[in-house]
Amino acid sequence: MPTFYDGGSEIELVEVDPRRVQEVLMKALKKSDDVVKEPQPTVRYNGTVDGFNDWGGQFSIQYWIANYAMREHVASHVWDNVWAELEEAGLCGKIDESTAKPAALAADQEPQAQPAQ
Secondary structure (H helix, E strand, C coil), X not given: CCEEEECCEEEECCCCCHHHHHHHHHHHHHHCCCECXXXXXXXXXXXXXXXXXXXXXXXXXXXXXXXXXXXHHHHHHHHHHHHHHHHHCCCCCEEECCCCCCCCCCCCXXXXXXXXX
16 A cells, blocks of 8 residues: 655555545535535545645535534534544545654744644
8 A cells, every 4th residue: 555755654545436435525414414405515526636646536525504604613513524434434544653753843943834634
């Protein structure tokens, strides 16, 4: 199985049919109580992307909610469900804890914010 090296940790990549990922993502969306049933949520496979000398699939999800004021709360729950369903299906890359270590900072260096993924 190929691995991906990311600044001090190795992540095992998972090879899977994109249709399987779509099924798992839809299950996560339907599991979210705050996502309305109509219109139905959608999951789209946007094709492959090349990164770090390996290929990956890119997906997008779209869903509707009844209370816009709760959008951040609902989004958080949706992504929690997505992660849980991907883990349950065995589709998450595994991090090799033996190689995962934070980068050392100089005494006078401030930690830098990292983009959300």
